[in-house]
Each structure stands twice: as C-alpha cells, then as structure tokens.
Amino acid sequence: MNELSLDGALDGGRHRMRVRVYIEDTDFSGIVYHASYLRFLERARTNYMRLLGVHQRRLWDGTDESLPRYAFVVRAMTLEFLKPAVMDDLLTVTTATDTVGGASMILAQTIMRGATLLIEARARIALVSGGRARPFPKPLRLALQTIEDRCRTENLVPT
Secondary structure (H helix, E strand, O other): OOOOOOEEEEOOOOEEEEEEEEHHHOOOOEEEHHHHHHHHHHHHHHHHHOOOOOOOOHHHOOOOOOOOOEEEEEEEEEEEEEOOOOOOOOEEEEHHHHHOOOOEEEEEEEEOOOOOEEEEEEEEEEEEOOOEEEEOHHHHHHHHHHHHHHHHOOOOOOO
C-alpha cells in the first residue's frame, strides 16, 4: 500500500486504508470506543468510492453534469466486535464490494491489527436523491459490478 496516500489504495479490487488509533478514539481505559470503529469504516468506504472515481461531494453538489444530486446513505449495517484495538495501534481497514443491486450495494469490511482480525462489518449502502432511493446510474453500476466481479474471481470479499 502506498504509505503516502491518505485515501489508502486499491489492491486487486479491494481497498486498504491505514488508521492510527488516537486518544480521542478511545474510552477512559485506552480501548477504542465502539462508535470510533464506525468512523474508521465510513472513511474507508468514502475513500474506496473516491479511488473508484466516485466523488461524493460532486454527487451531492450536482457538479457532475452527467448525474443529478445524489447521496450515499447507510441503510443497514452489521458489525462483529471480535477483539479490541487500543491507543497507538496501527489498523488496516479493508473494503470490498460484495453485491450490487438496483439502488443499493453491500460492502464487506474488516479492521485488522497486523494479522489479527478485530472487526467484521457489512454495510448496505443506498443511493438517494430527493429523499428516495434511486437506481444506480449506468456508469456507476458498471464500475461497481466490474469491481464486484474482480473481487469474486480473486476471492477478495472479506467474510
């Protein structure tokens, strides 16, 4: 992974991003507070989409002339808290497309400390405009399906 990139890097259809745990991420005992993991996962999903060429601010601002104003929203999410992270840990958040539907997708994510799996997550992400779910535009669907196919072929979807 490119250590200089704040956005992480795509690796064979899967996205990896490093996160350092700071005191602000922890509770009084120095263990990562559960809501902090949600922030780590959100940053990774945003950066994954950015590296796929989907810039959420452009979608929302309507500055991408080929698309109306859209936003990605988390419709549902499951998390398995397997082991804790602590202050100063260097974590790797991995994101891969699991499935792409008409107006939503499922992203599979993990958080690891070295070879130790800490968190497993699955997020159903919907595309909305005007307060309603909307089908993915064809260019976005094709980009996501290409990544989904690559992840399946190379068995890269975290389980």
